[in-house]
Amino acid sequence: MFEWLSNVRELVFGMQDGVLSTAGVLAGLSGAVSDHQQIVLATLASTAAGALSMAAGAYLSTRAEGEVLAAELDRRARDVAERPYVVQEALLEQLAKEGLTREAAYRVVKLLSSAPQALISTAEAKVYGLTRAMLGSAALDGLVMGVAFVVGALVPLVPYIAIARFPANLAVALAMTAIVLFAMGYFQGWLAHRSQLWRSGGRFLAVAVSAAVVGYLIGIAISPLGAAAG
Numbered sequence: 001m002f003e004w005l006s007n008v009r010e011l012v013f014g015m016q017d018g019v020l021s022t023a024g025v026l027a028g029l030s031g032a033v034s035d036h037q038q039i040v041l042a043t044l045a046s047t048a049a050g051a052l053s054m055a056a057g058a059y060l061s062t063r064a065e066g067e068v069l070a071a072e073l074d075r076r077a078r079d080v081a082e083r084p085y086v087v088q089e090a091l092l093e094q095l096a097k098e099g100l101t102r103e104a105a106y107r108v109v110k111l112l113s114s115a116p117q118a119l120i121s122t123a124e125a126k127v128y129g130l131t132r133a134m135l136g137s138a139a140l141d142g143l144v145m146g147v148a149f150v151v152g153a154l155v156p157l158v159p160y161i162a163i164a165r166f167p168a169n170l171a172v173a174l175a176m177t178a179i180v181l182f183a184m185g186y187f188q189g190w191l192a193h194r195s196q197l198w199r200s201g202g203r204f205l206a207v208a209v210s211a212a213v214v215g216y217l218i219g220i221a222i223s224p225l226g227a228a229a230g
Contacts, residue, residue: 007144008191014054014145016184016204018152021050023177024211026160030170031220040161047153055146063138076128080120088113090127155180178205 025046029039080087088109095105112119156173163169181204189200 007140010058010141010144011148012184012188014058014148015152016181017054018047018050018149019155019177019180019184020152020207020211022047022153023156023174024214026156026170026173027211027213028218030166031217032222034166036164036166036169040157043153043157043160047150047157050153051146051149054149055142058145059138059142062136062141066136066138072128073124076124077120080116080123084113084119087119087123087127091119091123094126152180174209178209181205181207 022043025043026039029042033039033042091112092102092105092109095108096102100108109119112122156177159172159176160169163172182201184201185204186197186201189197194200
């Protein structure tokens with residue numbers, strides 16, 4: 001279950017960034033460049049670079065996190081092997097804090113101590129707040145992030161390519177961006193069991209509109225620079 005939720009995180013984050021960044025690039029370039037083909041090519045290049053960057057970032061961060069976590073788990077396992085009485089006492093105190101009587105907690109710890117691996121696993125979760133399930137797959141996270149970014153980028157890019165006339169192409173691209181981001185926010189709210197799903201979707205929509213407007217204004221602002229360079 002934890003691994004599935006981790007993949008959902010990468011999927012949602014990748015798509016969100018792909019949709020927002022691509023919509024922002026399209027809006028910005030549309031304000032600065034009049035050639036439709038140049039805008040599409042530049043956005044495709046931006047999408048490729050963004051997907052590779054996001055995939056590499058997810059891979060490296062998950063790998064680094066996993067290495068640190070694995071080292072910490074190994075250290076805690078050595079603690080159990082070398083100083084079991086310390087871990088047993090810490091686990092006893094934790095179980096007592098969670099509502100067990102001292103006598104009941106003692107019986108649980110004694111039973112776990114008869115199976116060292118069970119003691120290690122329980123201590124990792126109860127005392128240290130760590131579990132082996134937290135070790136993610138760096139390759140999978142990188143792949144999910146990269147693919148999700150590309151899928152998200154296609155949301156505003158495909159209608160922009162299909163409609164060559166400005167500003168209709170930009171309007172449709174931004175509309176598709178808003179719809180998809182609203183749906184993603186709604187989906188996240190559903191996963192989090194929120195009661196106000198429309199508010200979660202509306203938050204994504206507000207971010208999309210803000211990013212597009214700012215990107216377009218920046219494009220307009222820098223357009224004189226492009227004309228001067230030409």
